[in-house]
Amino acid sequence: MDLVRKTVVVTGAGRGFGRALALHAGRMGARVFVSARTLAAAQKVADEVAADSGARVDAFACDLAAPATVRGFAEGVAAHADKVDVLINNGARYLEGPDLWDADDESITDTVASGATGTLLTVKHFLPLLRASEGADVVNLISSAAEARNHRSSAHPAFYAAKAAQAGFADVLSHRLRPEGIRVISLYPPDFSDGDPLHSTWDQASRTADDPLTAQSVLDCVLFAIGQPRDCFIRSFHFEQL
Template identity: 30%
Template structure:
């Protein structure tokens, strides 16, 4: 099967790393099913990719905070005879306020988006991938999952879950021709920190901490095609992860408490 016969489903595709994946895979000849909340931005990107690369590119506007969204996405794919060969679970966000001060519906939506929807989409695409004997799944984790914990926020715990479940799935599915990779970028130039409300803080970080979304997508795609279950992007992030992981848990706790750049 050539790339022209394969389709990638990308969530959070309207900007940042998701859009970078869309452009990268379109350039390689993959057809696309792009999912995000902003229908107009999705359609603009789809028009660009169809014009530049001659691929099929469908769009489906959905809010993955809605528990019904994963089923609706797959129903759309089935109705339009779209076989999902690649899944990029990219959609995500992070809160800024302390756990105890955040209303439960806000926390529940964060869990729904980055834990439940991600896991459900993996489960829903697997029957087709197994039947065809080929599949690629990239789940967006974070270097935060390999770093000391940060106070209050759900983000580190969620990304740790994504890291672990991706490795478990890869162990189970690789013999069936399906590779699963946890992609662990660090600070990436995108709209993420604007949405999170931490742009002023992150802008104070040195430039060497940052990567472009295109570089993250490129490294992630190379990793999943090579069958690597974990991909930490960028040399700085690799060095940080390699330094922190061997430290005693108690020391990681202290470092996380003192070095958290978002701590007020």
């Protein structure tokens, strides 16, 4: 598949998997919009995308824990594009620590706000542009931490709470947007290797059941889901863990 004439928005694109998503979207011909907490981080990735593939790309500062910047991001994209075909909710703060006292109140609030409230507000403010697409997809990078009784992660309880809320929102959103033809696709990966999948040493033939999940495999799932005919609504990907 390709993304020619498609508009792709990626949150949390300043590094890691968000950066990889933006690079790959550019290589597939998409018009790309990226955000990160700071404009400098987002612009650095935008410059990489443009140099890598020649794609049209714009960068915005967007702190998902700050509602005004979420609104500003959506308004900024609307000034450059009349639709959004793929919205990828990748951004969310990770917080380490198994005990509640491992993080201060501000960090806990920021974690829940960026992962839960930030996703909800991003979809809310991009919804007019998604509705303007002939077939839009909302992709949520959630986490296996949102699965019931999955206690493998050493993440702070606030991260578990944020991801559980994100999952609940995605579930009801999928049901309510389906009549409009907008698909909501959620991925629940465990920890996986980060970075740019196309520069990884992991090729498809070399991956086995004994290997950890790779960023390329997660990206393959995203591309598979959004590449399906519009009568195919894949709601979620859950991954068996070692």
